[in-house]
Amino acid sequence: MDEDRDVRSAVETGLAVDEEVVTDRDVELLRAIAEHGSIHAATGELERSYAHAQRRVVELEAALGPLVERQRGGSGGGGSSLTDGARELLERFDRLETAAEGLTAVEETVLSGRVIEREGELGVVECDPGEVRALVPPEGEAVAVAIRSDAITLTPPEEAPAPDETSARNRFEGTVERVESGESVAHVRVGVGDGTVLVALVTRASVERLGLEPGRAVVVSFKATATRATPTRPD
Known part of the structure; x- marks a missing residue:
C-alpha cells in the first residue's frame, strides 16, 4: 500500500x-x-x-x-x-x-536522547522511556527526538499486534493521564514511564470506540520513518 x-x-x-x-x-x-x-x-x-x-x-x-x-x-x-x-x-x-x-491541532513531543546505533538514515536513540527508532542525523550522538501527535496510534493492550507483526517499530505500554476533547478531535496524554508523557491526536469517535479515559491502559506505537531526531549540544 x-x-x-x-x-x-x-x-x-x-x-x-x-x-x-x-x-x-x-x-x-x-x-x-x-x-x-x-x-x-x-x-x-x-x-x-x-x-x-x-x-x-x-x-x-x-x-x-x-x-x-x-x-x-x-x-x-x-x-x-x-x-x-x-x-x-x-x-x-x-x-x-x-x-x-x-x-491545525498537531502537537509534538520532544525527547532528549543519544544515538546508539545507525543503519543508513535510520537509527536507535536511547531516551528516558526506552529506545526509539527514528530518522537520525549522519553524525553526533546527542539528539532531540520529535514525535508528532498525529503519527501516534493508540491500541488497547488486548488488541495490539505483536511487535514483529507491525511496521510501527516504536512501541510503549502506557496509561492515559488526560483527554482534552475539542469539537472533532482530542489530545490524549499518555504516561509511558520515567515521567514521560506522549501526546496522541485522535478523533472523538476513536476516544469513544477505544474507551480512552484517565487510567485506561493503552499501547502507544509509531513508525520510525515518522519520527525525526535532530542534533543538540550535549549538557
Missing part, C-alpha cells in the same frame, strides 16, 4: 489506495469483524446483509490484498480475524480522518 496515494474526501471520509476507495462503512465492517470474530457476527451486529458484506470484503481484497483470515470448523468452531494488512489499513484511515478534522 503506497502511503503517498492517500487522500480523497467527500461527504464521508474515503481513503484512496490505487483505484479503490475505502469508506467509513468498509472500516466499520472490518472493525466489527475484528471485534466479533466473524463476518457473520459482524453483519448481525451492524444489521447489514451478510451477502453484501462478504462481496465487499472480496472486492477490497482483490484490490488491496488479504484483509480477513478465515478459519473453518475445527474444535474452535471457525471464525475470522484481520490480517496485518487490514490493521495497517485501519491505522492509515484513522490518520487520514484525524488529519482531515484537526490538522
